[in-house]
Amino acid sequence: MISKLLIANRGEIACRIMRTAREMGVATVAVYSDADAKALHVRMADEAVHIGASPAAESYLVGEKIISAAKETGAEAIHPGYGFLSENAGFAQAVIDAGLIWVGPKPESIEAMGLKDAAKERMIAAGVPVTPGYLGEDQSVERLTKEAGDIGYPVLIKAVAGGGGKGMRKVDAAADFEAALESCRREAKASFSNDEVLLEKWITSPRHIEVQVFGDSHGNVVHLFERDCSLQRRHQKVIEEAPAPGMDEATREEICAAAVRAAKAVDYEGAGTIEFIADASEGLRADRIFFMEMNTRLQVEHPVTEEITGVDLVEWQLRVASGEAIPLTQDELSIDGHAIEARLYAEDPATDFLPSTGPLDHFDLGEEGRIETGVEQGDEISPFYDPMVAKLIAWGEDRDEAIDLLADIAEEVEVWPVRTNAGFIARALLDDDFVDANLETGFIARKMDTLVPDPLPSDAAWQTASEFALLAASEDHENLPTGLRLNAAPRLSVHLAHKGEGRDVPVTGADADIEATGIVDGERVLLFSSGQAFEFETAVRGSGHASAADGAILAPMPGKVIAVDVSEGDAVTAGQRLMVLEAMKMEHALTAPFDGTVTGLEASVGGQVQVEAVLCVVEPSE
Known part of the structure; x- marks a missing residue:
């Protein structure tokens, strides 16, 4: 058995691997960038090695530094987690060539499945059904446009080296194809250093x-x-569950057998996932389920499989990497109950899910269910990496029980001042169609208006905040609401303000129609309810910043300008793209708020900008 393991990753997956390693008596080594010097995974590890600057390209993606850290600390093996170098066949081979154990599939298997076009051809040969599409070597715009037309719209453009929803675009009409192809290729080049695509x-x-x-x-x-x-939202998974609702035993047997054939076709070792797309227009049927790709690593959503099988997949990874056989046979594996996982992101649904960064002054995910996270209260969410801060997992005897528990967990999330999608998760879980298992990948996009919570506090929230403030200020605290915490001596006030709106709220003493917890701290009340957080102050504060209402185009987050489509003095129309900002591995287009003329252009391609920096101004047309 491996005695010392280096985890070539960060955040919640690094912490999760360390927990199993510790239970197995395996010592752990963390690696970290400048941004992660005080991160939880660094604090948890037995040893930690600094490997570079904050950008992943200068730290977590530099294989030589990681291998050097392993040798320096005497680690025998390297576990890549997911993302970063986990599916890099060259890095896997370099680890092996350095005399270390690679906790993952053989480099040949990674390479065989790494390029989606070659993988699909291999699957066809293995008798695994695949989605109709174009896998050709001719990558010219003309050929791809022709093939898309022959396939018939809508089509999906996918980076051949892609993963995690990156380098993927749905195109509904021929007129939109070339622009979508350009964007997809640019994202694929930045994420995978390979801009080749396939069509499906x-x-x-x-x-x-x-x-x-x-x-x-x-x-x-x-x-x-x-x-x-x-x-999923923008091809990024949000909620995952096991087993699949509506899956009958015959279909399960066929799809799982196809997955085993796929793995055997590449002589697979370790944990992997065979991904299929199912045409569910008539329910789940074996003849309408097609191979999409293989992920040659541990998946983000692996906990739901662990919950229904009782297997620790990381333990299996370490045992198999050490040369042992799989601990259980197929006949010894079975499904017990139902599990659902939701990805808690540091993002604001009210601003089209823009990433939210900064300190976690308050961070409480409760004690129910299974929580996988890489941060604690007092840590900071960095703009350099993926915005997922935790995974919330619930197990139940059946699907309904799992849904109810996970919705409760999401509604009780307390995070401040970083914004999260907890309220959005709760609404999705409690949506009638989700409860009834009427699922498809367009579920979130179709229901966005009802799933995104109102960003403004309800009248009941104002009332509850006022009750909290006044009760906290009273001498008799016997009637304090459940969950209220006092972090500082409060000041009696009936005047509250939220984002510039002030109200004198009468205190009635009656129960408000809202379940909430709160923190009264100095001259503010923090209210947590249904996965949302609201800050009420006792005085109105103006931000002093320009806003889109007066034509100022502000950076919605810290990031890098990767495209500028206009020049000083250009006439623009409402909705026209002005520039593109890249942050936290996503592209964000900034558009004109109305017809007008571009003035005060401060943005340039390659420039780094801070949140709320004025990038340009659109002067309205007369």
Whole structure:
């Protein structure tokens, strides 16, 4: 068995790997960038090695530094987690060449499945059904445009080296194809250093079904059943569950058998996931489920599989990497209950899910369910990495029980001042269609108006905040609301303000129609309710910043300007793209708020900007 393990990753996955390693008596080594010098995974590890500056390209993506850190600390093995270098066949080979153990599949297997076009050809040869599309070497705009037309719109453009929803665009009409292709290629080049793409027919009622597989060096391959990952936003998974709702035993047997064939076709070792797209227009049927790709690593959503099988997949990874056989046979694996996972992101649904960065002055995810996180109160969310801060997992005897528990967990999330999607998660889980398992990958986009919570506090929230403030200021605290915490001596006040709006709220003493907890701290009340957070102050504060209402185009977050489409003096129309900002691995287009003329252009390609920096001004037309 491995005695010392280096984790070539950060955040919640690094912490999760360390927990299992510690239980197995395996010492751990963390690596960290400048931004992560005080991170939780660094504090948890037995040893930690600094590997570079904050950008991942200068730290977590530099394989030589990671291998050097392993040798320096005497680590025998490297676990890549997911993302970063986890599916980099060259890095895996370099680890092996350095005399270290690679906790993952063989480099040849990664390479075989790493390029989506070659992987699909291999799957066809193995008898695994694939989605109709174009896999050709001719990557000219003309050829791709022609093939898209032949396939028939809508089509999906996918980076051949892509993953995690990056380098992927749905195109509904021929007129939009070239612009989508350009954006997809640019994102793929930045994320994977490879801008080649493939095309697939877009399935109109799609469900994303994936199968967890596991292989060892003794020729054994098993599956650990399926997961449903259909709830996605911009191709990024948000809520995942196992087993897939509506999956009958015959269909399960066929799709899982196909996944095992796929893994055997590349002589697979370790944990992997075979991803399928299902045409669910008539329910889940084996003849309407197609191979999409293989993820040659541990998946973000692996906890739901662990919850229904009782297996620790990281333990299996370490045992198999050490040369042991898979601990259980296929006949010894079974499904117990239902599990659902939600990804808690540092983002603000009210501002089109823009990432939210900064200190976690208050961070409480409760004690129910299973929580996987890489941060604690007092830590900071950096703009350099993926905005996922935690995974919330619930298990139940059946799906309804799991839904109810996870919704409760999401509604009780307390995070401040960083914004999260907790309220959005709770609404999605309690939506009638989700409860009834009417799922497809367009679920979130179709229901966005009802899933995004109102960013402004309700009248009941104002009332509750006023009650909290006044009760906290009273000498008799016996009637304090449940969950109220006093962090400082409060000041009696009936005047509250939120984002510039002031109200004199009468205190009635009656129960408000809201379940909430609060913190009264100096001259403010923090109110947490249904996964949202509201800050009420006792005096109105103006921000003093320009806003889109007067034509100023502000940076919505710290980031890098990667495209500027206008020049000083240009006439623009409402909605026209002015520039593109890249932050936290996502592109954000900034558009004109109305017809007018561009003035005060401060942005330039390659420039780094801070949040609320004025990038340009659009003077309205007369």
